[in-house]
Amino acid sequence: MILSKACEYGIRVVLLLATQDGPGVYHPVRTLADRCGSPHYFLSKICGQLARDGILNSHKGPNGGVALARSLTDVTLMHVVESIDGRDRFDTCVLGLEPCSSSMPCPVHDEWVDIKTAMLAMLENRNLQDLADDLATGKTSLKLILTGRDEETGSD
């Protein structure tokens, strides 16, 4: 809603990698897709984009896959959003008015400015390390309702 589906999946996969083994450890997109409830081929494209933007590295062949390209402290969710959705996702007027700005504000302009600020803060105030720490301590969770299959046994 606020983010595209593609971006949701992108964030999920990055968080997943951050909680698993950190940068440099490769996982096949196939496996990650299962774990984060994203369509395999769709996630594959998303990872391609993240790789092009230097957030992931990718490697072909056995033991290949994708891995975080940078240190956990060097990546924020905003980096992912910028890569997938683009930053201008947050530059629009609530009412879609073109000239809306502080000098010609729409009826909800001021409130919206504050909300956008809070959204940016949500996405860039904490890096992957912080977020992974919260996940590790159980303070937060990435659990989702998996429809169809439940869990991998590691056999694939």
Place this chain on the structure above:
Amino acid sequence: MILSKACEYGIRVVLLLATQDGPGVYHPVRTLADRCGSPHYFLSKICGQLARDGILNSHKGPNGGVALARSLTDVTLMHVVESIDGRDRFDTCVLGLEPCSSSMPCPVHDEWVDIKTAMLAMLENRNLQDLADDLATGKTSLKLILTGRDEETGSD
């Protein structure tokens, strides 16, 4: 982005009516569409929905059109949003996780709760009267960049 295009247009038309003559005065959707930069037929459907939900009244024939159905103080933008987009637009997790809640929060759950609260406040803290007052005094504006035509002379 946060609201659908349909909802944007719906809000615009309601604000337009609020600043023009208040409840009970009918304007053809055609004219309103020109003024609020919305496709005529599209806005027509939107107004139909708003009428079904008791926000607008509509009347066929000459001197017909749509008009606000209730007093300006009885309508907020949230009423429009609920009518067009539905309230559950604000009930989703940023990451699209199904079980996300305060007891199983996603990594940005808490921040998102605050942001949603602010968005609801933006949409329901002030009624059409308040918003129309700000527009009347020039404190805010509904101006938009009209592509193609500039203004009606009343001839069509």
Place this chain on the structure above:
DNA sequence: TAAATATCAGACAAATAGGTCTTTTATTCC
């Protein structure tokens, strides 16, 4: 080198959102 694994590139399909048009119906004015 052969077989297996996995990404890459890009075509393709399905679903949804956004937008247009035509026909019908109700209303007003003459």
Place this chain on the structure above:
DNA sequence: GGAATAAAAGACCTATTTGTCTGATATTTA
């Protein structure tokens, strides 16, 4: 009643997003 006006209903089209598939390429292992 007849002409004009304007909404109502619903079919239809277009663009974007989401999702799937195929063939090619690179890499590893044996």
